[in-house]
Amino acid sequence: MIAITREPIDHAAITESVRSNLAGAVCSFLGTVRELTQGKQTSSLEYEAYPAMALKKLEELAVEARHRWPIVTLAIVHRVGPLELGEIAVVVAVSCPHRGESFEACKWLMDTIKEVVPIWKRELWADGTEEWVHPGVATGPAPVE
Amino acid sequence: MQVAVQLFAGARQFAGKASVIVELIEPCTIANLKTALALAIPALAPLLPSTRFAINMEYASDDDTIPQGAEVAAIPPVSGGSEPR
Numbered sequence: 001m002i003a004i005t006r007e008p009i010d011h012a013a014i015t016e017s018v019r020s021n022l023a024g025a026v027c028s029f030l031g032t033v034r035e036l037t038q039g040k041q042t043s044s045l046e047y048e049a050y051p052a053m054a055l056k057k058l059e060e061l062a063v064e065a066r067h068r069w070p071i072v073t074l075a076i077v078h079r080v081g082p083l084e085l086g087e088i089a090v091v092v093a094v095s096c097p098h099r100g101e102s103f104e105a106c107k108w109l110m111d112t113i114k115e116v117v118p119i120w121k122r123e124l125w126a127d128g129t130e131e132w133v134h135p136g137v138a139t140g141p142a143p144v145e
Numbered sequence: 146m147q148v149a150v151q152l153f154a155g156a157r158q159f160a161g162k163a164s165v166i167v168e169l170i171e172p173c174t175i176a177n178l179k180t181a182l183a184l185a186i187p188a189l190a191p192l193l194p195s196t197r198f199a200i201n202m203e204y205a206s207d208d209d210t211i212p213q214g215a216e217v218a219a220i221p222p223v224s225g226g227s228e229p230r
Contacts, residue, residue: 053202134155
């Protein structure tokens with residue numbers, strides 16, 4: 001399953017969905033909303049996607065991962081919209097015959113998602129300021145939307 | 146020709162709108178589009194050097210030509226959460 005959703009993510013159901021008798025290893029990664037970033041306190045987050053392209057890129061990454069590792073089943077679900085502290089933003093679940101390949105595939109998928117899939121994060125800081133997170137760009141204080 | 150550019154995240158916020166229509170002389174490239182965008186919306190200029198562009202949902206390079214009627218989007222640097230350096 002590959003999906004982008006505005007609803008809370010049921011990580012257990014996604015992990016369960018990739019289990020198989022052909023797989024001896026299931027690796028699930030959860031990305032969750034962190035309260036502290038370099039000492040700065042987050043009050044909540046918002047994720048925004050370019051939905052059609054994000055889904056297309058996720059599908060392409062799934063195909064690429066299947067070329068690289070002997071994946072039995074995989075699932076990627078990314079949430080968009082407002083998220084509270086501790087909530088799950090993304091789940092990547094991979095099943096493979098053996099654990100090494102499941103760890104590698106899961107890590108590669110998550111790392112590559114953050115590089116190429118058009119989904120962005122907006123930090124709403126506890127001090128009342130907010131900013132879109134664009135690594136490498138000094139956007140400075142953002143104008144109010 | 147007219148090119149409609151979808152703007153996301155910080156690009157949308159800085160421009161104050163979700164899309165912009167730019168008039169360009171054919172044949173036009175992504176580089177031409179960037180120049181035109183910086184003139185049309187000066188608030189976008191700081192983001193443009195690091196912003197990638199997509200033509201029909203594929204990442205494009207500066208010298209790629211924009212076909213008539215293409216779906217064009219500005220893709221500011223992506224982060225679902227960056228690792229500390």
